[in-house]
Amino acid sequence: GIQVEQSPPDLILQEGANSTLRCNFSDSVNNLQWFHQNPWGQLINLFYIPSGTKQNGRLSATTVATERYSLLYISSSQTTDSGVYFCAVNTGTASKLTFGTGTRLQVTL
Amino acid sequence: DVKVTQSSRYLVKRTGEKVFLECVQDMDHENMFWYRQDPGLGLRLIYFSYDVKMKEKGDIPEGYSVSREKKERFSLILESASTNQTSMYLCASSRGAGNTIYFGEGSWLTVV
Numbered sequence: 779g780i781q782v783e784q785s786p787p788d789l790i791l792q793e794g795a796n797s798t799l800r801c802n803f804s805d806s807v808n809n810l811q812w813f814h815q816n817p818w819g820q821l822i823n824l825f826y827i828p829s830g831t832k833q834n835g836r837l838s839a840t841t842v843a844t845e846r847y848s849l850l851y852i853s854s855s856q857t858t859d860s861g862v863y864f865c866a867v868n869t870g871t872a873s874k875l876t877f878g879t880g881t882r883l884q885v886t887l
Numbered sequence: 888d889v890k891v892t893q894s895s896r897y898l899v900k901r902t903g904e905k906v907f908l909e910c911v912q913d914m915d916h917e918n919m920f921w922y923r924q925d926p927g928l929g930l931r932l933i934y935f936s937y938d939v940k941m942k943e944k945g946d947i948p949e950g951y952s953v954s955r956e957k958k959e960r961f962s963l964i965l966e967s968a969s970t971n972q973t974s975m976y977l978c979a980s981s982r983g984a985g986n987t988i989y990f991g992e993g994s995w996l997t998v999v
Contacts, residue, residue, distance in 0.1 A: 826987050874935050
């Protein structure tokens with residue numbers, strides 16, 4: 779099956795710093811989503827982005843489908859950004875997503 | 888607003904017990920999913936359903952079964968719980984292929 783790798787696995791930032799999280803995938807995808815899991819376990823969908831660039835406030839994401847990677851940018855990070863960021867993909871007509879192992883982000887004061 | 892509700896947030900069960908995890912969505916979504924999340928392994932798909940009474944195995948179905956008698960409800964069943972099933976279980980739903988997926992808050996299951 780498709781492989782999804784995320785980097786870095788762990789990241790510590792000071793509040794106000796910017797960061798870039800990467801997601802590499804091993805095959806063509808129809809769907810790519812970024813999620814944030816807060817410290818209480820809730821997973822929130824951030825972006826649905828199989829290709830192109832999207833922005834939502836301090837967050838933006840870019841997927842280059844031909845090169846099989848996606849980037850999540852966090853600008854002016856805040857402590858509430860802490861948690862784990864996952865990318866997830868699917869291929870073909872299937873609805874099920876395959877998740878990467880995540881990037882754990884800690885934003886400190 | 889989109890809502891996926893898991894009936895139990897925290898459970899402690901004994902080895903060999905039958906365990907039911909319930910999930911309800913209020914968005915009339917066709918697809919529903921059960922994942923488990925373990926440290927270092929990310930989220931792994933157990934089962935999913937694309938319609939009432941329809942189900943398909945995910946990547947790790949062993950030791951689990953599911954039931955979908957109504958469109959809004961998807962149940963995960965552990966026929967005989969074992970300690971290696973201690974994990975966080977996440978239910979999710981989506982409208983169809985290529986659509987945003989929404990998660991519940993998770994159920995933390997400990998099997999002792």
